[in-house]
Amino acid sequence: MAKTRRTTATARRRVHTAGGHVHQVPGVASGPTVKDLSLLAKIFWLAHRNRVELAPAGVAALLWGTAAVFYKSETAGVGMFTAAAMVGLAWWAAGKRLDREVEVLYARAVAIVASVWLIAASIVGPMHPVMLWALLIAASGFAVPWYKHKLVRPYIPSPLLGDWQIKWNKIRDRIGLGGSEVVEVEGDENYAEITIQLDGQTYAHVKDHAETIASLLGLPAKAIAIRDMRRVNAGRVKLVYRRVSAIDEIIRWEDMAPLAPKKATDPIVLGRSETGDWKKVGMLAHWMIVGMTRAGKSNELHALMAQITGTYDPEAPEGTPEGTADCLVFFIDLKGGSVAARWKEVIDWIAIDLEGAVEMLEAVKGMIDARGANAPVGDGDGDQLEPSPERPAVFIVFDECSEGLGSSPGTPEQALKTRLTAAAESISRRGAALNFYLVLAGQDGSLQTYGTEKLRGNLSKRLCFRVAKKENAQYVVENYPRLGVTDLEAGQFLYHERVDDPVPIRGPHMTPDWNRKLPQEISKRNARRKPTLDPETAAGGGEAYATRNARRPAKFRLDDTPSSETKVPDETRKDADMANTTPTSAAARAAAIEREAGAGVEPPVTADDLAKVADRIDLAASVEDTTDLFCRLLGNAPRHGVKVQALYETLGMSRTWAHYRVKALEAAGLVANVSHGHYRPLEGVTVEEMRRALEEWEAAKRSPVPA
Secondary structure: OOOOOOOOOOOOOOEEOOOOOEEOOOOOOOOOOOOOOOHHHHHHHHHHHOHHHHHHHHHHHHHHHHHHHHHHOOOHHHHHHHHHHHHHHHHHHHHHHOOOHHHHHHHHHHHHHHHHHHHHHHHHOOOOHHHHHHHHHHHHHHHHHHHHHHHHOOOOOOOOHHHHHHHHHHHHHHHOOOOOEEEEEEEOOOEEEEEEEOOOOOHHHOOOOHHHHHHHOOOOHHHEEEEEOOOOOOOEEEEEEEOOOHHHOOOEHHHHHHHOOOOOOOEEEEEEEOOOOEEEEEOOOOEEEEOOOOOOHHHHHHHHHHHHOOOOOOOOOOOOOOOOOOEEEEEEEOOOOOOHHHHOOOEEEEEOOHHHHHHHHHHHHHHHHHHHHHOOHHHOOOOOOOOOOOOOEEEEEEEOHHHOOOOOOOOOOHHHHHHHHHHHHHHHHHOHHHOEEEEEEEOOOOHHHHOOHHHHHOOOEEEEOOOOOHHHHOOOOOOHHHOOOOOOOOOEEEEEOOOOOOEEEEOOEOOOOOOOOHHHHHHHHHHHHOOOOOHHHHHHOHHHHHOOOOOOOHHHOOOOOOOOOOOOOHHHOOOOOHHHHOOOOHHHHHHHHHHHHOOOOOOOOOHHHHHHHHHHHHHHHOHHHHHHHHHHHHHOOOOOOEEHHHHHHHHOOOHHHHHHHHHHHHHOOOEEEEEOOEEEEOOOOOHHHHHHHHHHHHHHHHOOOOO
16 A cells, blocks of 8 residues: 655644544544646645635635725725625624634624725725735734634544444454544534544455445445545545435335235325335225336335235124235236236236236126126215125236237237227226226336326326336326436335325335245235125126136146146036037937027027027037147147137137146146247157047046045
8 A cells, every 4th residue: 555645744634623623633644645636636635735724815815806806897886785795794604603702703803804904995906005014914913813723722523423433443343444443523413424544454445345334333225335535545435424214224014014904995005205104095096006127116016915915804703803805806917927926825816928818807897897786886985885805895916017008019919908908998997986996017107008098097096116217207206307216226116196296105125035935925824814706796707707716827826726637617617618518429418508508498499599509519529620630739839839829719619628628738748838828749749649638638527526
């Protein structure tokens, strides 16, 4: 380490206090390093370094120059006004800023003498012999008490110095800075600059330890910054401490959990605001969540899921203290279910592909119709249904909704995205009155993410996490240009509703290092409270809702979820799987189909009934050929696979018929889901092998099931 030059008598070892005083600190080596500065910078640095000694001469020179300007411009009146203002300001400031009576008297005397001289010099000129000598004598006279008082005034250290010295001595050896000392502290409990005298170390040894120092001191990571002092003193560094607000500190779920809502009509807790208060808002609304990747959207979805699925009936009978929740969750996760998988126990219906998402939202429209026809809406406040365990509110959570909403011209998914957007828009208009709510999360607030302005406009609860560009927040929060929407830390967001100003908030950390599986633990606890959708509303969802669990992807399947090999009730499979419900003989098949179509039952059979019977007989007779064609189509799938939708549309069969067989082949280890619902045979698997596997699967399903 290069040694700094020793100081002279006028630039001796010193410490500057907040008030600008200079005092020697025994035992502390100090000195400037100015070799790399330009001449002008050296002059400025030396003037600033010795500002106490140069103050009398500097004030005299400034006073003379001001008088010269007023005299030459013949504006003596302006000089008089300036002098009067100077006296008034100095008189007021001295009483406020200085804590000693002698210093107040000195400052006011200097101001009065300087103002009298300025007025006279503005009239007769600063070069007048009397004025010039008066300035020199007055400056010299006032310089004597200035030097005498300033250079001997005792040093009063900051009351925080001792505290920071104790703190630093406890941690310095752990970061490799043994022997270093805190020599000065400027500031207060909210903001402080702590000067560290190093012992053989340099700035390079300290610069990367800001977060470590903060951690050892028990502070948030951003509470400590390290400032380079090599241009002034290479043997020192400065720590800058800033008291962070509540949104800068990590929030634990355990601290927030006691405040979680007990029922759907209670406010939900988003996190802490800058004041440290918990931010609570109404739960029953449509939600918009916007933010770039890894900004904290999924973390906040976990917090919302924990509270939505954790509600319960506070008036539950004795012996069932947790009761039953009054909220149910449907989840669409087109990222393969990375977020939804943690909550599989409490999610009632899940979709991880575009077809499943369309099926879900269109079924929800039917549920809204059914609930509107059967629910006692007027029993609440007249136009809003009250959630209850018997008739729970339904939250449809859609993570990365831009994958399914909006438009993608020229793509095969365009028709599906159009249907999905139309269904979501309908739910946003009609769902809230009947307790169906959307929670849509995307990376920006554009129509490319949310589909239509009508849909976006109905999302009243808005959370804006960090975005890539300010413009990405323009449809989410008001006054977005003046907000730091690109600088928010992970977990921080702005909450905005209606015309209120956006509120900075930090949500709880739901996947902390000490417990990465916290969401799964909460999901298993809350599963005990999971309600059941009322029969009238469930009927509105049709077969799509009735068979949702049988079609759950493998990684979301619960222990009691029917698999593709489990026999499901015939009433949910009549139109889905004719091979499993049709008797073996032709006569029996025809009779069964006639009974299903209504033949021989009043009212009389219509032409449509006969057509239906004919179609079913043809289907029953050719089911063997259909299975063979199914295997051939699957066996000739391209490398990226073929979708189940393409299979059942080509064969004219139902979605469930094809889905059961694909899952049966997957369970047998013959086909694989290569990407997002695209299936293809494994290497070396032949069409004949798949055919035999399906014959065995069908034979097993026809076997009698023990009572």
